[in-house]
Structures are given as structure tokens and as C-alpha cells.
Amino acid sequence: MVSLQKETLRIPLVSELMIPSEKVAHVQISNPLEHALLVLVKSGYSAVPVLDPSYTFQGVISKTRILEETIGIEEFEMNRLSEIMVKEVMDDQVPCLTKEQTMIDALHKLIDHPFVCVTNEKGEFDGIVTRRTILKQFSKHYHETLKYTMLETT
Numbered sequence: 563m564v565s566l567q568k569e570t571l572r573i574p575l576v577s578e579l580m581i582p583s584e585k586v587a588h589v590q591i592s593n594p595l596e597h598a599l600l601v602l603v604k605s606g607y608s609a610v611p612v613l614d615p616s617y618t619f620q621g622v623i624s625k626t627r628i629l630e631e632t633i634g635i636e637e638f639e640m641n642r643l644s645e646i647m648v649k650e651v652m653d654d655q656v657p658c659l660t661k662e663q664t665m666i667d668a669l670h671k672l673i674d675h676p677f678v679c680v681t682n683e684k685g686e687f688d689g690i691v692t693r694r695t696i697l698k699q700f701s702k703h704y705h706e707t708l709k710y711t712m713l714e715t716t
């Protein structure tokens with residue numbers, strides 16, 4: 563019984579928490595901004611990962627960055643959406659995780675980012691861990707710990 567509780571309290575690995583790459587919406591580094599905006603609007607996400615043709619992670623593109631880029635002095639310059647490429651606008655200074663890291667490593671990085679990308683040693687894209695997943699895990703972990711602590715003290 564106690565060992566079952568201890569298993570429940572085990573800290574999960576990133577590999578157990580991530581959304582795998584095949585389920586993650588992404589754009590290619592050489593796509594024009596208009597394609598990226600289409601993916602973002604259709605998916606409903608505020609930002610998605612940017613990959614190169616060999617599926618190596620390159621950065622993150624967000625609706626906010628695209629809007630900032632297309633707002634001119636007095637009006638929206640929509641023609642810029644087809645002229646500018648994702649690689650010119652994306653944020654390439656974002657932290658990553660590896661599958662072998664733990665939920666605690668993910669938690670630290672998710673404080674400042676709504677999602678963090680998971681890559682392998684070659685920089686290839688494996689998936690993402692989202693803030694929502696970590697919050698759900700922490701809620702579960704908190705309640706299990708509480709239950710376990712109460713069992714131990716009774």
C-alpha cells in the first residue's frame with residue numbers, strides 16, 4: 563500500500579508529460595508570415611514552434627510578434643505578411659527541455675513561457691510541454707501528497 567503511494571509521488575519525466583511532435587502544430591522557418599498567421603488563427607494558439615526542413619527546432623513564432631511587425635506608423639501593412647519570412651521575426655532565444663529532464667525542470671522554464679519545446683541532443687524537435695499539463699500534474703501531485711501525509715499521521 564505504502565509503495566503504491568510512493569509510486570504516485572514519483573516525479574514524472576518530461577517524456578511522460580510532453581505532447582509528441584506529431585500532435586503539435588508548427589511552421590517552417592522559410593514560410594512567409596501570412597502562412598504562420600493562418601496556422602496560428604486556425605489552430606487557436608498564440609504561438610507555435612518553428613522547425614527547419616530536417617525537423618530541427620529553430621524558435622517560436624507568435625501572433626504578437628507578427629502583429630508588431632505588420633503595424634506601420636499609421637495603419638496595418640498587410641502586404642508585409644507575404645514579404646517577411648518566419649525566420650526574420652521568430653524568437654530564437656527560447657529555453658528547451660530534453661525528454662530525460664523532470665517535471666521540476668519543466669516547471670522552472672514554464673514560469674516565463676506558456677510552453678517549452680523538447681529537443682534531442684541533435685536539436686531535433688520531439689514535442690512540447692505546456693503550462694496546462696504542468697499545472698494539472700501539480701494539482702494531482704499536491705492532492706496525492708496531502709492524502710499520503712494524512713495516511714502517515716493517522
Ligand code: AMP
Pocket residue numbers: 581585586587588607608609610611676677690692693694695
Ligand atoms: P496550454 O497550456 O494548453 O494553454 O498551452 C499553452 C500554449 O502552448 C498554447 O497557447 C500554444 O501556444 C501551445 N500549444 C499547446 N498545444 C499545442 C499544440 N498541439 N500545437 C502547437 N502549440 C500548442
